[in-house]
Amino acid sequence: MPKVVKASAYGFCGGVRSAVEKAVSAADKAKREGIPCYVYGNLVHSRAVMSELEALGVEKIDSPSGHKPGYLIIRAHGIGDRLRSEFEAAGFLICDATCPVVLRNMERLRQADNPVIIGQRCHAEVQALLGCRNVPVVESAEESEKLPEGKYQAVVQTTFSENELASIRDKGRIEPLNTICMASEERRKALRTIIGDVDAIVVVGDSISANTMELVSISRSYGKPTFLISSDADIDEELFCYNRIGLTAGASAPDSLVDAVRRKIEEHG
Numbered sequence: 001m002p003k004v005v006k007a008s009a010y011g012f013c014g015g016v017r018s019a020v021e022k023a024v025s026a027a028d029k030a031k032r033e034g035i036p037c038y039v040y041g042n043l044v045h046s047r048a049v050m051s052e053l054e055a056l057g058v059e060k061i062d063s064p065s066g067h068k069p070g071y072l073i074i075r076a077h078g079i080g081d082r083l084r085s086e087f088e089a090a091g092f093l094i095c096d097a098t099c100p101v102v103l104r105n106m107e108r109l110r111q112a113d114n115p116v117i118i119g120q121r122c123h124a125e126v127q128a129l130l131g132c133r134n135v136p137v138v139e140s141a142e143e144s145e146k147l148p149e150g151k152y153q154a155v156v157q158t159t160f161s162e163n164e165l166a167s168i169r170d171k172g173r174i175e176p177l178n179t180i181c182m183a184s185e186e187r188r189k190a191l192r193t194i195i196g197d198v199d200a201i202v203v204v205g206d207s208i209s210a211n212t213m214e215l216v217s218i219s220r221s222y223g224k225p226t227f228l229i230s231s232d233a234d235i236d237e238e239l240f241c242y243n244r245i246g247l248t249a250g251a252s253a254p255d256s257l258v259d260a261v262r263r264k265i266e267e268h269g
């Protein structure tokens with residue numbers, strides 16, 4: 001029977017836990033008041049969480065147009081100022097589930113001199129930051145070299161890759177304020193602590209989650225067989241070739257899912 005070694009920090013972070021609690025309470029309130037409840041985009045990057053919200057009657061939308069006003073839950077990665085105003089003007093009641101760390105970054109961006117954003121252009125948090133201030137986005141060291149000469153202040157996507165950030169810093173064009181969040185750092189550090197003691201790593205989470213994929217990338221950088229599992233129904237049989245299996249999870253993977261995966265591995269044959 002495989003032995004599971006859990007990382008000391010994994011799964012739901014404070015920002016995600018609070019966002020889910022706020023969303024469930026908004027859905028409940030909307031039901032009692034008989035009005036619709038929506039979420040702007042994905043509340044968090046987890047299909048499991050989004051299915052739970054859907055079951056509570058919460059509909060995912062991207063703009064106010066074509067929707068009867070009701071409660072609007074703002075996702076953990078935030079929303080741009082203009083879009084928030086559009087929802088408010090259309091009569092939506094805002095339930096703000098933006099993570100406080102993201103809100104702090106938005107404020108930093110608004111106040112920075114000659115700012116850039118370091119992050120993945122398509123990521124929800126970067127899109128929300130751009131909606132607060134439209135500035136250049138730098139995804140890689142190569143892109144940082146293409147910036148016009150000047151002194152830049154940078155806000156970094158909270159779940160950005162440490163290695164990529166280090167290589168951008170090494171190019172010397174930007175001195176980024178490291179705004180990768182504590183929850184992401186703790187999960188990465190906890191993974192590195194167990195990695196030498198196991199034969200393979202399981203990362204529970206979704207491929208759409210940046211901090212989940214960073215855990216996968218760290219594990220692979222150590223040459224460990226790495227299994228990304230988004231549901232206990234899709235555990236790869238190959239995993240059971242290994243005796244000691246390290247377990248971690250992205251910050252948006254629910255406890256119930258992580259536990260189900262752990263049980264399924266431990267109970268295997």
Ligand code: SF4
Nearest residue numbers: 013015099158181183
């Ligand atoms: S991963 Fe970091 S930024 Fe994202 S919700 Fe959690 S604490 Fe907030």
